[in-house]
Amino acid sequence: MRRTWSLLVPVLAGLLLAGCPGASAAPAEYRIGVARIGDDYHLFAPVCPGDALSAVRVGGPVATAGDWWAAAGPADPSGRPAEFVTLGDDGPFRRVTVRAGDGGPPRDFRATAVYTDGYGGSVEKSISLLLAAVPAYPAGADPRQVRYLTRPLGDMADLAGPEEIRRHSDCVDATDTPLRQTGGSLRSEAPGRVDRAMLGRDAVDWLAPVTPEPVATEDVAAHLCGNGPGFGALVAAYGQERVWRERDFDVETGGEIRQFAGAYGRITAAEAITQADGRLGCERYTDGGTGYHDVHRVVLPAVTGADRQLLYCEESEHSAGRCTLLLARGDILSRVVVQAADRELAETGARALADDAGAALAG
Incomplete structure (x- = not known):
């Protein structure tokens, strides 16, 4: 079953200092930590089994303050990226949307780690604190041995080592670990081809884009009938x-379009679609907490640019329609x-975008 996480757990200095009772409810299991080693600031963000660290952002204490540094998309997709991140270091990431400014992070800043679970779900873990409160260690100190500030107040009770922070992590069931591909099985040009396969933000002119640029994420080809690692989905x-x-979006019945693109190496993208197609036939299933039924394949004329395609539609427990178009070209x-x-309406929308999606895939 796909897990969809939308929990953002900020630790806000102002709320704590004001004695706001809501602040004390921030659960310890979502802690991340920051420490200074030499001139560099380090973030420790424990990665739970099956998850991946997909992005890190550093900016002002509120989301509207803008970013000092923002990077996304792990350079190595095959496994568990480093949990120790040097703030401002682009190396572990493929895409840097905001390069680090001079002089270090803002005096009053917020660090956010974004995780993906391999099923299209994500979670953000954030901490807001004063730079002056961050514990400092000599240059060359081992990030695995220092203690990290996990709350804004900065007293000894708020400092914790990596293993202590990890023990309080909200980890998923490790027995349901996603099947990731090894880096060596993937073609070197795959990241660029994935980028080109994405539709432009203006491709859907009847809805508004949620973000100006695509967001790095992880997912299997389709969640059809509970598809996942137990059925061999990569x-x-x-x-x-x-x-x-759409404007005033309603999560249960509102108009929404999601496009995802990714690369395969151990198998072809067509084989990934065939694997998902093999799950067709269930009467009902749950995806992201919503039940779906009346799942059926829809005939679609051959899409130019694709060497394998599948269109299927279904109805949600809220009577909304949902249609999924899968296209493959090579990897x-x-x-x-x-x-x-x-x-x-859902089927009409999927058909309307098929040719554009095929053209982008072939680009």
């Missing part, structure tokens, strides 16, 4: 996702998911 590497939504997969008030 996580696509170098994944990117873009989302469009690259493109998926377009359309949610609408009813199934007919």
Whole structure:
């Protein structure tokens, strides 16, 4: 079953200092920590089994303050990226949206780690604190041996070593670990081809893009009928996702389009679609906490640019329609998911985007 996490757990200095009772409710299991070693600031963000660290952002104490540094997309998609991140170091990431400014992070700053679970779900863990409160250690100190500030107040009770922080992590069930591909099985040009397979932000002119650029994420080809590692589904590497939504979006029945693209190496993208296609036939299943039924394949004329395609539609427990278009070309997969008030509208949207998605895939 796909797990969808949308929990953001900020630790806000102002709330704590004001004695706000809501601040004390921030659960310890979502702690991350910051320490200074020499002139560099280090973030320790424990990675739970099956998860991956997909992005890190550093900026002002509130989300509207802008970023000092922002990087996403692990350079090595095959496993568990380093949990110790030097703030401002682009090396572990493929995409840097904001390069680090001079002079270190802001005096009053917020660090956010973004994780993905291999099923299209993500979670953010944030900490806001004063730079002056961060514990300092000599240059050359081992990041695995120092203690990290995990709360804004900065007294000894707020300092913890990596293993202590890890013990309080909110980890998923390690027995349901996603099947990731090894870096050596992937073509060197795959990241660029994934980027080119993404539709432009203006491709869906009847909805508004949620973010200006695609977001790095991880996912299998499709969640159809509970598809996942137990059925042999591989996580696509170098994944990117873009989302469009209608104004005043309602999560249960509102209009939404999600495009995902990723790369395969151990198998072809066509084989990934065939694996997902083999799950068709269930009466109902749950995806992201929502039940779906009446799942059926839809005939679609051959899409130019694709060497394998699959379109299927379904109805949610809220009577909304959802249609998923899967396209493959060599090692690259493109998926377009359309949610609408009813199934007919969802199918119309998926058909309308098929040619554009195929052209982007072939580009």
